[in-house]
Amino acid sequence: MKNVIDRTNKFYIEMSRKVLSDKEYDVLRKMLIDKMTPRQTAELYGVTPEYVRELYRKSYNKVKAVTELFSEIDQYIEKLQELKRRLNPSPADIIDDKTKKDRQKLLYSSAFPFSKRLQGVLETLKIKTVGELADIPLKDYQHFRGFKLKCKEELIAFIEFENIAYLFEGFSRWKKEPIVQLK
Numbered sequence: 305m306k307n308v309i310d311r312t313n314k315f316y317i318e319m320s321r322k323v324l325s326d327k328e329y330d331v332l333r334k335m336l337i338d339k340m341t342p343r344q345t346a347e348l349y350g351v352t353p354e355y356v357r358e359l360y361r362k363s364y365n366k367v368k369a370v371t372e373l374f375s376e377i378d379q380y381i382e383k384l385q386e387l388k389r390r391l392n393p394s395p396a397d398i399i400d401d402k403t404k405k406d407r408q409k410l411l412y413s414s415a416f417p418f419s420k421r422l423q424g425v426l427e428t429l430k431i432k433t434v435g436e437l438a439d440i441p442l443k444d445y446q447h448f449r450g451f452k453l454k455c456k457e458e459l460i461a462f463i464e465f466e467n468i469a470y471l472f473e474g475f476s477r478w479k480k481e482p483i484v485q486l487k
Contacts, residue, residue: 421458
């Protein structure tokens with residue numbers, strides 16, 4: 305544990321080099337790295353131990369203040385990057401946002417005129433959003449009671465009307481397949 309503290313002190317001192325004066329740096333180095341007491345350090349520089357303690361305190365506070373400023377700068381840089389991403393989103397971010405919005409859209413907020421037949425099937429399945437509709441594999445719809453050819457045609461029309469085919473895996477293939485009625 306002592307070795308870790310020594311390495312941390314050494315790192316701290318080296319990072320502080322540009323912030324401190326030569327005298328402040330030397331005092332910190334003598335006390336933290338060379339393990340000299342304030343009295344020994346004072347004798348080395350020909351000053352009082354109280355002066356060494358005060359110089360140590362001032363140096364510590366100076367480095368602490370600079371460290372806090374660096375931390376604030378890092379936070380502002382992070383906020384700036386976030387703002388840049390919002391103003392100039394990448395194509396992947398745009399696609400993700402569109403996907404999220406499309407999946408959260410309520411089915412009945414659409415201008416598409418649903419038939420009572422398809423509404424009944426969707427209500428039975430408790431589907432309220434496009435995301436819930438897209439979560440069910442298209443090939444499984446034919447197994448639901450009341451979902452026949454007319455419902456399939458209407459579901460295809462709805463998906464194309466809303467331009468959300470990308471949410472349904474295998475949509476282009478499914479819309480061409482005949483509906484298989486189970487007996």
